[in-house]
Amino acid sequence: MAAAMIAFVSGGARSGKSGVAEALTREAHAARGGERYYLATARAGDGEMAARIARHRRERGDDWLTREPPLAFAEALATMPPGSTALLDCLTLWASRVMFEAGFSEAEAEGRAMLAAGLDEARRRDLALVVVSNDLNEDLPPRDALVWRYLAFLQALHRDLAAASDRVIEVVAGRAIDWKGDAS
Amino acid sequence: MQLFIGGACAGKRDLVAARFPDAGWSRIDEMGLDGAEHHLRPGAVRVLTGWTRWLAQALATEPDDDRLRERLVAALDALRNAEREARGEIVLILPEMGRGIVPMDAADRRLRDLAGWLAQDAAARADAVWYVRHGLARRF
Numbered sequence: 001m002a003a004a005m006i007a008f009v010s011g012g013a014r015s016g017k018s019g020v021a022e023a024l025t026r027e028a029h030a031a032r033g034g035e036r037y038y039l040a041t042a043r044a045g046d047g048e049m050a051a052r053i054a055r056h057r058r059e060r061g062d063d064w065l066t067r068e069p070p071l072a073f074a075e076a077l078a079t080m081p082p083g084s085t086a087l088l089d090c091l092t093l094w095a096s097r098v099m100f101e102a103g104f105s106e107a108e109a110e111g112r113a114m115l116a117a118g119l120d121e122a123r124r125r126d127l128a129l130v131v132v133s134n135d136l137n138e139d140l141p142p143r144d145a146l147v148w149r150y151l152a153f154l155q156a157l158h159r160d161l162a163a164a165s166d167r168v169i170e171v172v173a174g175r176a177i178d179w180k181g182d183a184s
Numbered sequence: 185m186q187l188f189i190g191g192a193c194a195g196k197r198d199l200v201a202a203r204f205p206d207a208g209w210s211r212i213d214e215m216g217l218d219g220a221e222h223h224l225r226p227g228a229v230r231v232l233t234g235w236t237r238w239l240a241q242a243l244a245t246e247p248d249d250d251r252l253r254e255r256l257v258a259a260l261d262a263l264r265n266a267e268r269e270a271r272g273e274i275v276l277i278l279p280e281m282g283r284g285i286v287p288m289d290a291a292d293r294r295l296r297d298l299a300g301w302l303a304q305d306a307a308a309r310a311d312a313v314w315y316v317r318h319g320l321a322r323r324f
Contacts, residue, residue: 010318012283135317137191139284140292141236155193159319168320179320 001083002032005128006119007167009176010135010158016174018089021132022060024169028128029085037086038064039076041094056089071098074117082125091115091133091161095154108153115157119164131161135170185264187306189278190316196277197233199314199321204229204275213237217259221266224274231275232263239298240291249294253301260309276310278303 007024011017029036038060044050057066064087069076073088080086088094098104098111122129137155142148162168168180188196200207210223211234224230239252246252263274282300287293307313313324 008318135191137193138280138282139191140281140287140296141192141279152193155191155195155318159193159195162318162320168318170317179317179322 001126002128004123004126005167006122006161006165007128007130007169008133008158008161008165009130009169009171010133011171012135015171017132017134017171018056018060019174020169020171020176021087021089021130024167025085025087025128025130028130032083032085032128035065035081035084036063037076037080037084038066039069039073039086039088040066041069041073041088041090041097043068043097071102072114072117074114074121077118077121077125077127077129080125080127083127084125085128085130086122087130087132088118089132091131091157092136092154095157096150099150099153108156111153112156112160115160116164119161131165133158133161185260185267185274185276185306185310187276187278187303187310187313188316188321189280189303189307189313191280191283194280194316195319196316198319199316200231200275200277204231204273207231207275209233211237213241217242217255220259221262224263224266224270224272226270227272228270229273229275231277233277235277235302236279236281236295236299239302240295243291243294243298249297249301252298253305256298256302257305260306264309276306278306280315 005028009017009021042049042053044053067076095111099107104110137151142151166181170177170179188200190196207229209231212220212232213234217238242252267274279299281296287296314321315324
């Protein structure tokens with residue numbers, strides 16, 4: 001069985017990051033065989049969000065086993081056959097749910113621990129796990145304390161994930177820039 | 185002179201601390217721009233941070249962006265000279281903040297402009313420029 005592979009794909013809004021991540025996931029799956037999962041972190045809270053989710057679903061095709069994992073997404077990974085491939089899209093929304101919806105007293109510590117548990121589970125089960133997120137930290141420093149807190153939390157997750165990943169890919173206009181572990 | 189530039193919480197400080205474990209650190213907004221070069225001891229490495237706050241304070245009292253930029257360029261040149269004389273090294277940590285939408289607030293627009301010019305002027309004088317993203321660094 002192929003060894004575990006963790007990839008972190010991020011970029012700006014509509015940079016094409018999901019497309020790059022989907023292609024990478026399909027590529028990994030083609031090489032590895034087994035099941036291919038889509039872990040959706042979005043929840044349709046309003047009509048705009050529902051349309052956004054529908055668009056993503058259309059674009060990626062219906063040949064995925066779609067799961068809506070709990071925030072502790074390691075639990076979803078733990079149900080997958082070893083060697084499977086999974087795409088988690090996206091960490092940004094997951095982070096906002098951890099911080100603003102879950103009611104944790106220490107969202108940062110809980111979030112980082114849940115991410116670490118997910119990455120550990122992926123390694124343990126020899127999964128290929130591709131995680132998508134948004135780059136939000138190259139704007140003016142936020143004025144609002146809560147926005148700052150969210151940004152610092154998201155960046156802590158990004159640094160943890162980048163450190164643990166085999167590949168780190170920045171997406172600009174649909175093109176991939178390798179930051180770590182360029183496979184080509 | 186080495187420049188590390190990256191967005192908020194990109195991991196710039198940790199990377200610089202790992203790369204220059206014996207460096208002294210100073211905040212430019214606390215010690216001031218003028219005479220900053222005197223803080224470089226012979227053979228030592230000095231990391232300079234706090235540029236965003238310095239810029240935010242400076243633009244509140246100096247209405248002319250060109251004059252501010254000239255002051256900063258003069259300070260960068262003084263730092264370069266001090267490096268040569270002291271055989272030391274200056275490490276600048278600068279913020280990338282130019283990749284969002286145009287701010288509504290005029291002071292925010294000026295801050296963003298000045299930070300961008302400072303980065304360009306520093307990069308033009310630096311021996312090495314590193315772009316930091318999610319705890320990783322790429323050398324330009």
